[in-house]
Amino acid sequence: MKIFIAGHRGMVGSALVREAEKRGGSEILTATREELDLLDQAACQQWLQDRKPDQVIIAAAKVGGIHANSTYPAEFIYENLTIATNLIEGARQAGVGRVLFLGSSCIYPKMAPQPMPEDCLLTSPLEVTNEAYAIAKIAGLKMCQHYRAQYGLMYHSAMPTNLYGPGDNYHPENSHVIPALIRRFHEAKERGDAEVTIWGSGTPRREFLHVRDLAGACFHLLDQDDPPDWVNLGVGEDVTILELAKLVAKTVGFEGEIKTDPSKPDGTPRKLLNVDLLKKTGWSAQIPFAAGMAGAYQDFLATLDKGTARL
Numbered sequence: 001m002k003i004f005i006a007g008h009r010g011m012v013g014s015a016l017v018r019e020a021e022k023r024g025g026s027e028i029l030t031a032t033r034e035e036l037d038l039l040d041q042a043a044c045q046q047w048l049q050d051r052k053p054d055q056v057i058i059a060a061a062k063v064g065g066i067h068a069n070s071t072y073p074a075e076f077i078y079e080n081l082t083i084a085t086n087l088i089e090g091a092r093q094a095g096v097g098r099v100l101f102l103g104s105s106c107i108y109p110k111m112a113p114q115p116m117p118e119d120c121l122l123t124s125p126l127e128v129t130n131e132a133y134a135i136a137k138i139a140g141l142k143m144c145q146h147y148r149a150q151y152g153l154m155y156h157s158a159m160p161t162n163l164y165g166p167g168d169n170y171h172p173e174n175s176h177v178i179p180a181l182i183r184r185f186h187e188a189k190e191r192g193d194a195e196v197t198i199w200g201s202g203t204p205r206r207e208f209l210h211v212r213d214l215a216g217a218c219f220h221l222l223d224q225d226d227p228p229d230w231v232n233l234g235v236g237e238d239v240t241i242l243e244l245a246k247l248v249a250k251t252v253g254f255e256g257e258i259k260t261d262p263s264k265p266d267g268t269p270r271k272l273l274n275v276d277l278l279k280k281t282g283w284s285a286q287i288p289f290a291a292g293m294a295g296a297y298q299d300f301l302a303t304l305d306k307g308t309a310r311l
Contacts, residue, residue, distance in 0.1 A: 001025065001026040001027065001054050001055070002026065002027045002029055002051070002052070002053040002054050002055070003020060003026050003027070003028055003029065003053060003054065003055045003056075003057065004029040004030070004031075004048070004051065004053035004055070004056045004057070005017055005020070005028060005029070005030055005057050005059060006031075006038065006056065006057065006058050006059060006060040006083075006087055007058070007059040007060030007061065008030040008031075008059070009032065010059060010060070010061075010063075010167065011163065011165065011166070011167040011168050011169070011211055012059040012102065012160075012163065012211060012214065012215075013030075013059040013060065014166070014167045015165065015166070015167070015211040015212055015214060015215040016057055016059055016215045016218060016219075017030065018212075018215065019212070019215035019216060019218070019219055020219070023219060029051055029053055031047065038060055038082070038083045038086060038087065039079065039082050039083065039086070040086070041082075041085075041086045041089075041090070044086040044087060044090040045086075045089075045090040045093055045094070047090075048087075048090045048091055048093070048094035048096065049093070049094045052094055052095065052096075053091075053094075053096055054096065054097060054098065055096070055097075055098040055099070055100070055222060056087060056091045056096050056098070056099045056100070057099075057100045057102070057218060057222075058083070058084065058087050058088070058099065058100070058101045058102060058140070059102050060083050060087075061079075061080055061083060061102075061137075062075060062076055062079040062080055062083075062133075063133075063169075063176075064076075064169075064175070064176070065175055065176045065177060065180065066129050066130070066199075066265055066267050069129055069130040069132065069133055070129050070265075073131070073132035073133075074132070076130075076132040076133045076136065077132035077133070077135060077136050079136075080133060080136030080137065080140075081135075081136040081139055081140075084101065084136065084137075084139060084140030084143060085139075085140075085143065087099075088101065088140065088143045088144060088147060088155065089143075091155075092147060092151060092153065096153075097153060097154060098153075098154045098155070098222065099144060099147075099153070099154075099155040099156075100156060100157070100158060100218060100221060100222055101140045101141060101143075101144050101155070101156070101157040101158075102157070102158055102159075102160065102218070103137035103138075103140060103141050103157055103158070103159045103160075103230070104133070104134070104137050104159060104160060105159055105160065105161045105162070105207075105232070105234070105271050105273055106126075106127065106130045106133060106134045106137070106268075106271070107121060107126075107134050107137050107138050107141065107159060108120055108121060108126075108271075109122075109123055109124040109125060109126060110124070110125060110126060110127040110128075110268050111124055111125075112124070114270050114272050115236065115272040115273055115274035115275075116232070116271070116272065116273055116274055117232075117274040117276075117277075118159075118228070118230060118231065118232060118274070118277060121138070121141075121230075122138070127267060127268045129265060129267055130267075137159075140157070141157040141159070141229075141230050143155075144156055144157050144229070144230075145157075145229045145230070148229065154227075156221070156227050156228065156229055156230065156231075157229065157230035157231075158217065158218060158221060158230065158231055158232075158233050159230055159231070159232050159233060159273070160209060160214050160233040160234070161206075161207040161208065161209050161232070161233065161234035161235070161271070161272075161273050162176065162177070162178070162206055162207060162208045162209070162271070163176075163208070163209055163210075163211050163214055164176070164178040164179070164208055164209075164210060164211065164292065164293075164296050165210045165211035165212060165292065165295070165296050165299070166211065166212075166295070166296070166299040167211070167299070167310075168182075168211075168296065168299075168300075168310070169310045170182065170183040170300065170309055170310055171310065172184075177206065177241065177244065178208065178244070178248070178293075178296065179296075179300075181198070181244065181245055181248040182248055182251075182252065182296065182297055182300050183300070184196055184198075185245075185248050185249050185252040185254040186252050186254075186297075186300065186301075188254055188256065189252055189253055189254040189255075193256055194256045194257060195256050195257040195258070195259055196245075196249070196254065196256060196257075196258055196259070197258075197259045197260070197261050198241065198242070198245050198258065198259070198260055198261065199261055199264035199265070200241060200260065200261065200262065200264050200265060200266040200267070201260055201262045201266055202240060202241045202242030202245065202260040203240055203241070203242070203266070203269075204240065204241050204266045204267060204268065204269055204270065205238040205239065205240050205241075205269070205270040205271070205272065206238055206239065206240075206241060206244065206270075206271055207234050207235060207236075207237065207238040207239075207271060207272050207273060208235070208239075208244075208289065208292075209233060209234055209235055209285060210285070210287040210292040210295075210296075212287060213235075213285045213286055213287050214233060216283070216286070217233045217278070217283050217285075218233075220281065220282070220283045221281065221283075224281055227281065228277055228281075231277050231278050231281070232273040232274060232275055232277065232278055233273070233275075233278060234272070234273035234275045234278070234285070235275070235284075235285040235289075236272070236273070236274075236275045236284075236285075237272075238270065238271070238272045239289075241266075242258070242260065245258050246258060247289070247290065247293055248293065248297075251290075251293045251294055251297050252297060
């Protein structure tokens, strides 16, 4: 069994590699950006033809938080669309029998019912701040669905909620909320700041899944003979952004005041996934949030010491 994990250097991809290594019994194929440009259709097709993996997991993506999605929408839609189409069609041409495409919970409408079931997809408008990214991910999901229907290939998708854990991106502007808060509170503690201000009102609710749980869920789905065309990957519980900030501050050891800035955008009011379909397949999240957060902070400190943190 040969498994190609596209995007193996990212937080998700590296967790998938670790999970595959832990499971054993498979040859893990990876390629750096220098070895394979996923935006080059011909190169993707040739690479897959030459190596002929049995399975492909598409974890490669251009990702970021509200600021990055709002600032670079053209890049987000182009790069994510291109990665999806190149790898899905390239896999078909290379005779790959199984593809797992990873999307995001942002594919669902801004005002979707909460928690969000899989069948609310495309029922109303998307959140404007990440529309470009969401449309690209919806296209990849639909490609897998239609390739499965027309060609009889086991191409299917998983839609994770917000992720966190080892290997995250801590860039001050282009990161997601947990790594951004970890860095902000850590640096505030180091400086001895009396307060930290977070974006928005603090009232939006978000769900968070540890990346190790995500990896376990992905391989669980790959073990299924007849998985859903797409399935939500989450924990089924959420917290407010202010509650999250308080947990990060406690984990980091910041004892100052936490203020909100309502002049900054909140994004979607709530993003909680309905995970009933996932549970029916026999899987549920294992890592408690507080324990996962503590581990994420320890990984941040370790990468700072090594000089490998993605800052």
